[in-house]
Amino acid sequence: xxxxxxxxxxxxxxxxxxxxxxxxTSALFAGAAAGLITALLQxxxxxxxxxxxxLYESGELVHFGxxxxxxxxxxxxxxxxxxxxxxxxxxxTYTGYALVMVALMSLAESKGHVVTARAGILWGLAGFVTFxxxxxxxxxxxxxxxxxxxxxxRQIWWTxxxxxxxxxxxxxxxxxxxxxxxxxxxxxxxxxxxxxxxxDSFTGPVPTEIGALFAARALGVGMAAWVLLGxxxxxxxxxxxxxxxxx
Amino acid sequence: xxxxxxxxxxxxxxxxxxxxxxxLGLGIVTLTGHVQASALHDAAHDVRHATGFPCx
Numbered sequence: 001x002x003x004x005x006x007x008x009x010x011x012x013x014x015x016x017x018x019x020x021x022x023x024x025t026s027a028l029f030a031g032a033a034a035g036l037i038t039a040l041l042q043x044x045x046x047x048x049x050x051x052x053x054x055l056y057e058s059g060e061l062v063h064f065g066x067x068x069x070x071x072x073x074x075x076x077x078x079x080x081x082x083x084x085x086x087x088x089x090x091x092x093t094y095t096g097y098a099l100v101m102v103a104l105m106s107l108a109e110s111k112g113h114v115v116t117a118r119a120g121i122l123w124g125l126a127g128f129v130t131f132x133x134x135x136x137x138x139x140x141x142x143x144x145x146x147x148x149x150x151x152x153x154r155q156i157w158w159t160x161x162x163x164x165x166x167x168x169x170x171x172x173x174x175x176x177x178x179x180x181x182x183x184x185x186x187x188x189x190x191x192x193x194x195x196x197x198x199x200d201s202f203t204g205p206v207p208t209e210i211g212a213l214f215a216a217r218a219l220g221v222g223m224a225a226w227v228l229l230g231x232x233x234x235x236x237x238x239x240x241x242x243x244x245x246x247x
Numbered sequence: 248x249x250x251x252x253x254x255x256x257x258x259x260x261x262x263x264x265x266x267x268x269x270x271l272g273l274g275i276v277t278l279t280g281h282v283q284a285s286a287l288h289d290a291a292h293d294v295r296h297a298t299g300f301p302c303x
Contacts, residue, residue, distance in 0.1 A: 024268065042294070046296075089279050096274070099269065102268065103265040104269075106268075110260070135299060142296060144296060148301070218296070221297070
């Protein structure tokens with residue numbers, strides 16, 4: 001004898017479950033793979049610059065006002081705890097991005113657009129512009145030790161800018177008419193015309209050379225990361241399709 | 248046959264799975280990138296800087 005249903009919500013249809021599985025599986029694979037490679041790229045190219053900056057942040061090194069300082073100090077090597085956590089958090093972050101991207105891929109496909117690994121390169125670039133380049137244009141990637149406005153204010157500006165850029169990227173990709181392109185341009189420009197929260201005064205002790213290198217490295221690795229993420233997401237989205245349909 | 252099944256299943260799916268995935272994804276990014284709880288902040292510190300989040 002079957003028990004009476006106590007749930008007030010309708011059970012998910014098999015098609016909905018299949019779609020859910022396909023989104024989650026492709027996003028997990030794509031996010032973990034892209035996140036792992038990104039973490040290694042960051043440890044190789046970004047982390048040494050960050051550790052170098054921290055020597056000035058802590059006051060261990062001081063430039064100007066004293067004797068010239070070597071630009072090549074000895075930096076700490078691989079730290080299992082610290083860098084291990086960085087790898088885990090990078091994989092988590094890119095898995096979060098992948099969930100958003102693959103969900104949008106499913107919407108694009110339901111509107112008749114074909115999503116492949118090749119198309120994923122463009123998806124990745126759009127994601128890079130949305131989550132990394134657009135906020136970085138006014139809130140440049142910060143090296144430790146720079147002066148900055150209140151973190152909560154900057155997070156609000158960051159979130160609003162990412163939301164605006166994300167909508168703009170979708171309109172550019174799928175809008176298909178002049179009005180949507182115009183709205184996209186306005187959404188891309190507006191956060192930077194309004195301006196991000198800025199510090200009252202400059203107090204950063206880190207040499208400008210290190211700050212500039214850090215921003216360039218963060219953006220460069222970020223772009224590589226997003227292109228990988230888009231390619232993997234498109235690839236797994238396709239490869240999960242037949243299996244899901246056959247199941 | 249397979250194509251038919253695919254089309255049929257695609258048509259029967261609403262926005263719910265995509266919406267759920269977007270919320271889950273943004274939730275994860277908020278945790279790793281934005282939440283200022285000190286344990287999370289310390290663990291994610293280097294990643295937040297390298298990924299361009301406002302950190303501290």
